[in-house]
Amino acid sequence: MTPGQHSNFANLYADVFFYGVLAGSAIAFLPVYATHLGGTGFQIGLITAGPAVINLLVSLPAGHWLEGRPVIGATFYSSIWHRAGYLLLALLPLALAAAPQLWIIPLVALLMSLPGTVLAIAFNAMFADVVPPEHRGLVVGRRNALLAVSLTGSTLLSGWVLDRVIFPVNYEIVFGMGLAGAIASSYFLGRIKAPASLPLRVGRPLGEVSRPGWMRFIDSTRDAVGLRFLARSSGQRLLRLDLLRGPFGVFLTAYFFFYLFQMMSVPIMPLMLVKELRLTDGEISLGNGVFYAVMTVGSMVLGRLTARFGHKPLLAVGAVLYGVYPLLISLAHDRWLFYAASLGGGLVSAQIAGRAARKIPAFSNPIASRVSPRYAW
Numbered sequence: 621m622t623p624g625q626h627s628n629f630a631n632l633y634a635d636v637f638f639y640g641v642l643a644g645s646a647i648a649f650l651p652v653y654a655t656h657l658g659g660t661g662f663q664i665g666l667i668t669a670g671p672a673v674i675n676l677l678v679s680l681p682a683g684h685w686l687e688g689r690p691v692i693g694a695t696f697y698s699s700i701w702h703r704a705g706y707l708l709l710a711l712l713p714l715a716l717a718a719a720p721q722l723w724i725i726p727l728v729a730l731l732m733s734l735p736g737t738v739l740a741i742a743f744n745a746m747f748a749d750v751v752p753p754e755h756r757g758l759v760v761g762r763r764n765a766l767l768a769v770s771l772t773g774s775t776l777l778s779g780w781v782l783d784r785v786i787f788p789v790n791y792e793i794v795f796g797m798g799l800a801g802a803i804a805s806s807y808f809l810g811r812i813k814a815p816a817s818l819p820l821r822v823g824r825p826l827g828e829v830s831r832p833g834w835m836r837f838i839d840s841t842r843d844a845v846g847l848r849f850l851a852r853s854s855g856q857r858l859l860r861l862d863l864l865r866g867p868f869g870v871f872l873t874a875y876f877f878f879y880l881f882q883m884m885s886v887p888i889m890p891l892m893l894v895k896e897l898r899l900t901d902g903e904i905s906l907g908n909g910v911f912y913a914v915m916t917v918g919s920m921v922l923g924r925l926t927a928r929f930g931h932k933p934l935l936a937v938g939a940v941l942y943g944v945y946p947l948l949i950s951l952a953h954d955r956w957l958f959y960a961a962s963l964g965g966g967l968v969s970a971q972i973a974g975r976a977a978r979k980i981p982a983f984s985n986p987i988a989s990r991v992s993p994r995y996a997w
Contacts, residue, residue: 621755624813628750629759631808636763638804640770645778646706646798648908652901653791654725655890657718665887666726674733675740682738691749694742696810701735703802710795713788743809750815768916772909774801779905790901878939885946892949893958903955907962914966941968 621629651664659667686694705728712721751759778797782790864872893899899907925934945965948957 624815625750625752625755628812628815629755631811632747632751632759633762633766634808635805637766637770638801638808640767641774641801642703642706642798642805643767643801644771644774644908644912645801646709646795648775649778649782649791649794649901649905650709650725650729651890652894652904653713654722655894656787656791657722659722661887661891663722663726664890667729668886669883670726670730671733671736674730675737678734678737679741682741686738686742686745690814691742691745692812692814695739695746695812696806698735698739698742699806699809702732702739703799703806705729705732706795706799706802710792710799713792713795746812750812764916768912772912772916775905775908775912779900779902779909782901782905878942882942889949897952897954897958899955899958903958907955907958910959911962911966911969914963915969918967918969938968944968 651667654664654667708728709725712724716724774797778794781793781797784790785793893904941964945961945968948961948964952958952961
């Protein structure tokens, strides 16, 4: 390992640690905050699903725009523009009344998604450029571990603050924590230097669970195998409709309906936790922490099951069991079934997270995006 690689890897580790702070605080609790303000299902839906529409519309143009541009610089500057929105979000709780906030928050999320889409694509291309294939397993493993620690810790800390500080000052603190994490993450992205020569680019998932740029509350399981190739397409046709005529078309159809019915519950999940179950923010944060911790640990011990049973059976079983979380939540009357749902949902997400990506051929899913399992049931 060269000194330049050692420095870049250290900056990548610091970047993902502070991204976890952002994800476990401001991103995780933004829909919950809007629910406390009295947001409707439509308004919560705009916050959680609106950015996905922007990602879908902007991904291909953003990929073409990045062609021939230095992806390290694009990553840093797009992160600055994207994360500037967290400054505004951090000021909202004490600056405006509830009613205007409920429309400003979705607008800010939509505007952040424009540079956020560029960031997501540029980051994947940058990661593939600065981390050679022989070091990717080590770097990705350490980044995933650091993300799990910071994400779980910041989630639990946010819940502790939210339960002990008066509203809305408590959310001012939590959003400020997220802003600090965003600033630190962008700072370390800016310290990454271009390698003397580009490593081999391989058509397989990087294995990264962090997805900077996506406003997904939180997108922790989607393998963005094709995103970096949007920046490296060299004028090739990116939208391959001919793929829909083969077995992959059946696969995409199944994915469409699989996520269609999940997304229908996204806007009502925060409403259910806050207004129906009347959970405190601390209880919600504890459930989130359990979910992420179990998903992380489960992801690390599933290799033996994969080796024994194969990817396809585990993917099928995981898809069937994906309904554990919404089923238990719908039956819940207090926090205990919510905790059970978080435990079961984390285990199932750990099982299915990597299985689908390994079933998808390389280059086949360049603009796929998924909502976090925390709000995608």
